[in-house]
Amino acid sequence: xxxxxxxxxxxxxxxxxxxxxxxxxxxxxxxxxxxxxxxxxxxxxxxxxxxxxxxxxxxxxxxxxxxxxxxxxxxxxxxxxxxxxxxxxxxxxxxxxxxxxxxxxxxxxxxxxxxxxxxxxxxxxxxxxxxxxxxxxxxxxxxxxxxxxxxxxxxxxxxxxxxxxxxxxxxxxxxxxxxxxxxxxxxxxxxxxxxxxxxxxxxxxxxxxxxxxxxxxxxxxxxxxxxxxxxxxxxxxxxxxxxxxxxxxxxxxxxxxxxxxxxxxxxxxxxxxxxxxxxxxxxxxxxxxxxxxxxxxxxxxxxxxxxxxxxxxxxxxxxxxxxxxxxxxxxxxxxxxxxxxxxxxxxxxxxxxxxxxxxxxxxxxxxxxxxxxxxxx
Numbered sequence: 001x002x003x004x005x006x007x008x009x010x011x012x013x014x015x016x017x018x019x020x021x022x023x024x025x026x027x028x029x030x031x032x033x034x035x036x037x038x039x040x041x042x043x044x045x046x047x048x049x050x051x052x053x054x055x056x057x058x059x060x061x062x063x064x065x066x067x068x069x070x071x072x073x074x075x076x077x078x079x080x081x082x083x084x085x086x087x088x089x090x091x092x093x094x095x096x097x098x099x100x101x102x103x104x105x106x107x108x109x110x111x112x113x114x115x116x117x118x119x120x121x122x123x124x125x126x127x128x129x130x131x132x133x134x135x136x137x138x139x140x141x142x143x144x145x146x147x148x149x150x151x152x153x154x155x156x157x158x159x160x161x162x163x164x165x166x167x168x169x170x171x172x173x174x175x176x177x178x179x180x181x182x183x184x185x186x187x188x189x190x191x192x193x194x195x196x197x198x199x200x201x202x203x204x205x206x207x208x209x210x211x212x213x214x215x216x217x218x219x220x221x222x223x224x225x226x227x228x229x230x231x232x233x234x235x236x237x238x239x240x241x242x243x244x245x246x247x248x249x250x251x252x253x254x255x256x257x258x259x260x261x262x263x264x265x266x267x268x269x270x271x272x273x274x275x276x277x278x279x280x281x282x283x284x285x286x287x288x289x290x291x292x293x294x295x296x297x298x299x300x301x302x303x304x305x306x307x308x309x310x311x312x313x314x315x316x317x318x319x320x321x322x323x324x325x326x327x328x329x330x331x332x333x334x335x336x337x338x339x340x341x342x343x344x345x346x347x348x349x350x351x352x353x354x355x356x357x358x359x360x361x362x363x364x365x366x367x368x369x370x371x372x373x374x375x376x377x
Contacts, residue, residue, distance in 0.1 A: 060247045070235040071103045078219045080230040083113040088187035091119045093134050093253030095245035096193030119145035124152045133251050179227050194231045197238040201269045320344040
Protein backbone atom coordinates (compact mmCIF):
# COMPACT_ATOMS: atom_id res chain seq x y z
CA UNK A 1 0.00 0.00 0.00
CA UNK A 2 1.46 3.37 -1.02
CA UNK A 3 1.68 6.25 1.40
CA UNK A 4 -0.61 9.19 0.73
CA UNK A 5 0.24 12.24 2.79
CA UNK A 6 -1.68 14.91 0.96
CA UNK A 7 -2.93 17.57 3.34
CA UNK A 8 -1.35 17.64 6.81
CA UNK A 9 -3.51 19.31 9.40
CA UNK A 10 -2.50 21.49 12.33
CA UNK A 11 -0.53 19.58 14.94
CA UNK A 12 -2.31 19.18 18.28
CA UNK A 13 0.29 18.20 20.92
CA UNK A 14 -2.44 17.15 23.35
CA UNK A 15 -3.71 14.54 20.93
CA UNK A 16 -0.31 12.87 20.49
CA UNK A 17 -0.10 9.34 21.81
CA UNK A 18 3.37 7.90 22.29
CA UNK A 19 2.09 4.35 22.32
CA UNK A 20 3.55 1.51 24.34
CA UNK A 21 6.92 1.19 22.64
CA UNK A 22 9.56 0.83 25.36
CA UNK A 23 12.21 3.54 25.56
CA UNK A 24 15.83 3.11 26.45
CA UNK A 25 17.51 6.41 25.50
CA UNK A 26 19.39 8.08 22.49
CA UNK A 27 22.36 9.85 20.78
CA UNK A 28 23.27 9.44 17.00
CA UNK A 29 24.93 11.35 14.22
CA UNK A 30 22.63 11.13 11.25
CA UNK A 31 24.55 13.17 8.69
CA UNK A 32 27.51 11.79 6.76
CA UNK A 33 28.59 15.41 6.52
CA UNK A 34 29.56 17.70 9.38
CA UNK A 35 26.75 19.93 10.54
CA UNK A 36 28.53 23.28 10.52
CA UNK A 37 25.40 25.39 10.56
CA UNK A 38 23.96 24.49 13.96
CA UNK A 39 25.87 27.47 15.33
CA UNK A 40 23.67 29.64 13.11
CA UNK A 41 20.82 28.87 15.45
CA UNK A 42 22.69 30.76 18.15
CA UNK A 43 23.98 33.67 16.06
CA UNK A 44 21.26 34.33 13.49
CA UNK A 45 19.35 37.56 14.09
CA UNK A 46 15.86 37.07 15.41
CA UNK A 47 14.04 38.55 12.41
CA UNK A 48 11.06 36.36 13.22
CA UNK A 49 10.48 37.11 16.88
CA UNK A 50 9.76 34.02 18.94
CA UNK A 51 6.69 34.62 21.05
CA UNK A 52 6.05 33.28 24.56
CA UNK A 53 6.61 29.56 24.90
CA UNK A 54 3.57 27.63 23.70
CA UNK A 55 2.28 30.51 21.56
CA UNK A 56 3.06 30.00 17.89
CA UNK A 57 3.32 33.05 15.67
CA UNK A 58 1.61 33.12 12.29
CA UNK A 59 5.03 32.95 10.63
CA UNK A 60 5.85 29.78 12.47
CA UNK A 61 2.54 28.17 11.54
CA UNK A 62 3.13 29.01 7.89
CA UNK A 63 6.65 27.59 8.03
CA UNK A 64 5.45 24.49 9.88
CA UNK A 65 2.80 23.82 7.25
CA UNK A 66 5.35 24.31 4.46
CA UNK A 67 7.83 21.82 5.93
CA UNK A 68 5.16 19.24 6.69
CA UNK A 69 3.89 19.40 3.13
CA UNK A 70 7.37 19.18 1.65
CA UNK A 71 8.17 16.11 3.74
CA UNK A 72 4.80 14.60 2.83
CA UNK A 73 5.47 15.15 -0.87
CA UNK A 74 8.92 13.55 -0.63
CA UNK A 75 7.51 10.53 1.21
CA UNK A 76 4.81 10.09 -1.40
CA UNK A 77 7.02 10.76 -4.45
CA UNK A 78 9.56 8.11 -3.45
CA UNK A 79 7.25 5.74 -1.55
CA UNK A 80 9.46 6.12 1.52
CA UNK A 81 7.00 4.84 4.12
CA UNK A 82 4.58 1.94 3.77
CA UNK A 83 1.95 0.35 5.96
CA UNK A 84 3.51 -1.49 8.91
CA UNK A 85 6.92 0.17 8.65
CA UNK A 86 9.09 0.76 11.70
CA UNK A 87 11.05 3.95 11.02
CA UNK A 88 14.33 4.29 12.90
CA UNK A 89 15.11 8.02 13.00
CA UNK A 90 18.79 8.73 13.53
CA UNK A 91 18.98 11.65 15.94
CA UNK A 92 22.29 13.44 16.38
CA UNK A 93 21.17 16.44 18.40
CA UNK A 94 21.52 18.71 15.37
CA UNK A 95 18.79 20.88 13.88
CA UNK A 96 18.16 18.52 10.95
CA UNK A 97 17.50 15.35 12.90
CA UNK A 98 15.34 17.17 15.48
CA UNK A 99 13.23 18.64 12.68
CA UNK A 100 12.93 15.28 10.92
CA UNK A 101 11.83 13.51 14.09
CA UNK A 102 9.32 16.24 14.95
CA UNK A 103 7.65 16.14 11.53
CA UNK A 104 7.57 12.34 11.25
CA UNK A 105 5.88 12.09 14.64
CA UNK A 106 3.21 14.48 13.42
CA UNK A 107 2.70 12.58 10.15
CA UNK A 108 2.43 9.32 12.10
CA UNK A 109 -0.71 10.72 13.73
CA UNK A 110 -2.49 11.81 10.56
CA UNK A 111 -1.26 9.29 7.97
CA UNK A 112 -3.81 6.95 6.35
CA UNK A 113 -1.49 4.04 7.14
CA UNK A 114 0.04 2.67 10.32
CA UNK A 115 3.76 3.00 10.98
CA UNK A 116 5.93 3.41 14.07
CA UNK A 117 8.72 5.88 14.79
CA UNK A 118 11.63 5.21 17.13
CA UNK A 119 14.54 7.59 17.76
CA UNK A 120 18.07 6.20 17.95
CA UNK A 121 21.15 8.12 19.01
CA UNK A 122 24.75 6.97 18.84
CA UNK A 123 26.94 8.29 21.66
CA UNK A 124 30.37 8.27 20.04
CA UNK A 125 32.10 9.29 23.28
CA UNK A 126 33.39 12.61 22.06
CA UNK A 127 35.06 14.66 24.81
CA UNK A 128 32.72 17.23 26.27
CA UNK A 129 29.64 15.69 24.71
CA UNK A 130 26.57 16.54 26.89
CA UNK A 131 25.23 13.02 27.36
CA UNK A 132 22.10 14.05 29.24
CA UNK A 133 20.69 16.58 26.73
CA UNK A 134 19.13 14.24 24.18
CA UNK A 135 17.84 11.59 26.60
CA UNK A 136 16.20 14.29 28.70
CA UNK A 137 14.54 15.88 25.68
CA UNK A 138 13.24 12.59 24.27
CA UNK A 139 12.04 11.48 27.68
CA UNK A 140 10.19 14.75 28.26
CA UNK A 141 8.53 14.50 24.85
CA UNK A 142 7.49 10.90 25.47
CA UNK A 143 9.34 9.68 22.38
CA UNK A 144 10.37 6.00 22.28
CA UNK A 145 14.13 5.89 21.85
CA UNK A 146 17.41 4.05 22.24
CA UNK A 147 20.89 5.31 23.01
CA UNK A 148 23.85 3.33 21.69
CA UNK A 149 27.23 3.87 23.31
CA UNK A 150 30.23 3.15 21.12
CA UNK A 151 33.62 4.85 21.27
CA UNK A 152 34.05 5.51 17.55
CA UNK A 153 35.68 8.84 18.41
CA UNK A 154 38.91 7.19 19.57
CA UNK A 155 38.97 4.95 16.52
CA UNK A 156 38.56 7.88 14.13
CA UNK A 157 41.27 9.90 15.88
CA UNK A 158 43.66 6.95 15.73
CA UNK A 159 43.22 6.08 12.05
CA UNK A 160 42.92 9.55 10.49
CA UNK A 161 46.22 11.46 10.13
CA UNK A 162 46.41 14.88 11.75
CA UNK A 163 45.13 17.56 9.40
CA UNK A 164 42.92 15.19 7.39
CA UNK A 165 39.14 15.28 7.60
CA UNK A 166 37.35 12.83 9.87
CA UNK A 167 34.05 12.76 7.98
CA UNK A 168 34.57 9.66 5.84
CA UNK A 169 35.91 7.40 8.61
CA UNK A 170 33.37 8.73 11.10
CA UNK A 171 30.41 8.13 8.79
CA UNK A 172 31.55 4.58 7.92
CA UNK A 173 31.81 3.59 11.58
CA UNK A 174 28.52 5.28 12.34
CA UNK A 175 26.72 3.55 9.48
CA UNK A 176 28.02 0.14 10.51
CA UNK A 177 26.74 0.58 14.05
CA UNK A 178 23.35 1.92 13.00
CA UNK A 179 22.74 -0.65 10.24
CA UNK A 180 23.32 -3.50 12.64
CA UNK A 181 21.12 -1.99 15.32
CA UNK A 182 18.26 -1.35 12.88
CA UNK A 183 18.22 -5.04 12.05
CA UNK A 184 18.38 -5.95 15.73
CA UNK A 185 15.27 -3.95 16.68
CA UNK A 186 13.34 -4.87 13.53
CA UNK A 187 13.36 -1.42 11.91
CA UNK A 188 12.29 -1.56 8.27
CA UNK A 189 13.57 1.89 7.25
CA UNK A 190 16.35 4.15 8.52
CA UNK A 191 15.47 7.85 8.29
CA UNK A 192 18.37 10.30 7.89
CA UNK A 193 18.23 14.07 8.27
CA UNK A 194 19.87 15.16 5.02
CA UNK A 195 18.06 18.08 3.42
CA UNK A 196 18.02 19.55 -0.09
CA UNK A 197 21.18 21.60 0.41
CA UNK A 198 23.09 18.55 1.71
CA UNK A 199 22.12 16.75 -1.48
CA UNK A 200 23.27 19.65 -3.64
CA UNK A 201 26.55 19.98 -1.74
CA UNK A 202 27.26 16.27 -2.20
CA UNK A 203 26.50 16.60 -5.91
CA UNK A 204 29.08 19.35 -6.34
CA UNK A 205 31.65 17.61 -4.14
CA UNK A 206 31.46 14.57 -6.41
CA UNK A 207 31.51 16.79 -9.49
CA UNK A 208 34.52 18.87 -8.39
CA UNK A 209 36.56 16.26 -6.54
CA UNK A 210 35.23 12.83 -7.49
CA UNK A 211 34.73 13.06 -11.24
CA UNK A 212 31.19 11.70 -11.04
CA UNK A 213 27.61 12.91 -11.31
CA UNK A 214 26.04 11.57 -8.14
CA UNK A 215 24.61 12.88 -4.90
CA UNK A 216 22.39 11.51 -2.10
CA UNK A 217 19.25 9.75 -3.35
CA UNK A 218 16.05 10.32 -1.36
CA UNK A 219 15.72 6.54 -1.00
CA UNK A 220 18.53 4.00 -1.08
CA UNK A 221 19.28 0.34 -0.48
CA UNK A 222 22.32 0.23 1.81
CA UNK A 223 25.60 -1.26 0.64
CA UNK A 224 25.03 -4.37 2.76
CA UNK A 225 21.59 -4.82 1.10
CA UNK A 226 20.05 -5.20 4.56
CA UNK A 227 18.56 -1.75 5.11
CA UNK A 228 16.57 0.88 3.23
CA UNK A 229 17.63 4.46 3.91
CA UNK A 230 15.19 7.33 3.43
CA UNK A 231 15.71 11.10 3.44
CA UNK A 232 12.30 12.68 4.05
CA UNK A 233 13.82 16.20 4.21
CA UNK A 234 15.01 15.93 0.59
CA UNK A 235 12.76 18.79 -0.56
CA UNK A 236 13.44 21.04 2.44
CA UNK A 237 15.85 23.99 2.34
CA UNK A 238 18.36 24.34 5.14
CA UNK A 239 17.43 27.95 5.88
CA UNK A 240 13.88 26.82 6.64
CA UNK A 241 15.18 24.14 9.01
CA UNK A 242 17.26 26.76 10.83
CA UNK A 243 14.17 28.90 11.36
CA UNK A 244 12.06 25.92 12.37
CA UNK A 245 14.59 24.70 14.93
CA UNK A 246 14.86 28.17 16.40
CA UNK A 247 11.08 28.43 16.74
CA UNK A 248 10.86 24.99 18.34
CA UNK A 249 13.80 25.74 20.65
CA UNK A 250 15.38 22.33 20.15
CA UNK A 251 18.35 21.69 22.49
CA UNK A 252 21.02 21.75 19.77
CA UNK A 253 24.23 19.78 20.31
CA UNK A 254 27.08 20.89 17.98
CA UNK A 255 29.44 18.33 16.47
CA UNK A 256 32.87 18.69 18.07
CA UNK A 257 34.55 16.25 15.69
CA UNK A 258 33.87 17.05 12.04
CA UNK A 259 32.17 20.34 12.81
CA UNK A 260 35.28 21.69 14.52
CA UNK A 261 37.56 21.24 11.51
CA UNK A 262 38.35 24.21 9.29
CA UNK A 263 38.71 24.39 5.50
CA UNK A 264 36.60 21.32 4.85
CA UNK A 265 35.80 20.87 1.17
CA UNK A 266 32.14 20.40 2.05
CA UNK A 267 32.08 23.63 4.05
CA UNK A 268 33.57 25.51 1.12
CA UNK A 269 30.97 24.07 -1.27
CA UNK A 270 28.20 24.97 1.17
CA UNK A 271 29.51 28.55 1.30
CA UNK A 272 29.44 28.62 -2.49
CA UNK A 273 25.83 27.44 -2.55
CA UNK A 274 24.78 30.05 0.00
CA UNK A 275 26.42 32.79 -2.08
CA UNK A 276 24.57 31.54 -5.16
CA UNK A 277 21.30 31.47 -3.27
CA UNK A 278 21.77 35.04 -2.05
CA UNK A 279 22.65 36.35 -5.51
CA UNK A 280 20.33 34.14 -7.58
CA UNK A 281 17.41 32.87 -5.41
CA UNK A 282 16.12 30.32 -7.94
CA UNK A 283 19.46 28.82 -8.94
CA UNK A 284 19.56 26.04 -6.33
CA UNK A 285 15.95 25.11 -7.04
CA UNK A 286 16.79 24.83 -10.73
CA UNK A 287 19.85 22.66 -10.05
CA UNK A 288 17.84 20.32 -7.83
CA UNK A 289 15.11 20.13 -10.46
CA UNK A 290 17.77 19.15 -13.00
CA UNK A 291 18.72 16.22 -10.78
CA UNK A 292 15.16 14.96 -11.27
CA UNK A 293 15.26 15.48 -15.03
CA UNK A 294 18.29 13.54 -16.23
CA UNK A 295 18.77 12.87 -19.95
CA UNK A 296 21.36 10.05 -20.26
CA UNK A 297 21.49 10.39 -24.05
CA UNK A 298 22.73 13.97 -23.63
CA UNK A 299 25.66 13.02 -21.42
CA UNK A 300 28.59 10.70 -22.15
CA UNK A 301 28.17 7.69 -19.86
CA UNK A 302 28.21 4.54 -22.01
CA UNK A 303 26.85 2.52 -19.11
CA UNK A 304 23.67 4.59 -19.04
CA UNK A 305 23.08 4.95 -22.76
CA UNK A 306 23.92 2.65 -25.68
CA UNK A 307 25.66 5.08 -28.01
CA UNK A 308 27.25 2.27 -30.02
CA UNK A 309 23.89 1.00 -31.25
CA UNK A 310 22.78 4.34 -32.71
CA UNK A 311 22.18 4.03 -36.47
CA UNK A 312 20.25 5.72 -39.24
CA UNK A 313 16.83 4.45 -40.20
CA UNK A 314 15.61 6.69 -42.99
CA UNK A 315 14.61 6.81 -46.66
CA UNK A 316 16.90 9.35 -48.35
CA UNK A 317 14.26 9.95 -51.01
CA UNK A 318 11.71 11.24 -48.53
CA UNK A 319 13.05 14.77 -48.25
CA UNK A 320 15.19 16.94 -50.49
CA UNK A 321 17.29 19.90 -49.45
CA UNK A 322 15.22 23.07 -49.14
CA UNK A 323 17.13 25.84 -50.93
CA UNK A 324 17.53 27.77 -54.17
CA UNK A 325 20.99 26.73 -55.32
CA UNK A 326 23.60 24.06 -54.66
CA UNK A 327 27.19 24.60 -55.72
CA UNK A 328 29.00 21.37 -56.44
CA UNK A 329 32.78 21.16 -56.45
CA UNK A 330 35.07 18.22 -57.11
CA UNK A 331 32.46 16.25 -59.05
CA UNK A 332 34.88 13.49 -59.99
CA UNK A 333 35.85 12.99 -56.36
CA UNK A 334 32.21 12.98 -55.26
CA UNK A 335 31.43 10.43 -57.93
CA UNK A 336 34.35 8.26 -56.84
CA UNK A 337 32.91 7.87 -53.33
CA UNK A 338 29.36 7.33 -54.55
CA UNK A 339 27.86 10.72 -53.70
CA UNK A 340 25.47 12.57 -56.05
CA UNK A 341 26.97 15.28 -58.27
CA UNK A 342 23.58 16.88 -58.93
CA UNK A 343 21.55 16.81 -55.69
CA UNK A 344 17.83 17.53 -55.94
CA UNK A 345 16.82 21.12 -55.18
CA UNK A 346 13.51 22.00 -53.54
CA UNK A 347 12.11 25.55 -53.26
CA UNK A 348 12.28 26.91 -49.73
CA UNK A 349 8.90 27.33 -48.03
CA UNK A 350 9.07 29.13 -44.67
CA UNK A 351 5.51 28.23 -43.77
CA UNK A 352 6.29 24.53 -43.97
CA UNK A 353 9.13 24.93 -41.48
CA UNK A 354 6.95 27.00 -39.15
CA UNK A 355 4.14 24.46 -39.26
CA UNK A 356 6.59 21.67 -38.61
CA UNK A 357 8.00 23.44 -35.56
CA UNK A 358 4.49 23.97 -34.21
CA UNK A 359 3.70 20.28 -34.66
CA UNK A 360 6.88 19.28 -32.86
CA UNK A 361 6.08 21.61 -29.97
CA UNK A 362 2.55 20.26 -29.71
CA UNK A 363 3.79 16.67 -29.68
CA UNK A 364 5.98 17.23 -26.63
CA UNK A 365 4.64 15.96 -23.33
CA UNK A 366 2.88 18.54 -21.22
CA UNK A 367 3.78 16.65 -18.06
CA UNK A 368 6.37 18.67 -16.21
CA UNK A 369 8.61 17.39 -13.45
CA UNK A 370 7.45 19.17 -10.28
CA UNK A 371 9.62 21.86 -8.80
CA UNK A 372 11.84 20.65 -5.99
CA UNK A 373 9.86 22.45 -3.34
CA UNK A 374 6.17 21.63 -3.76
CA UNK A 375 3.88 24.65 -3.83
CA UNK A 376 2.42 25.45 -0.44
CA UNK A 377 -1.16 26.71 -0.41
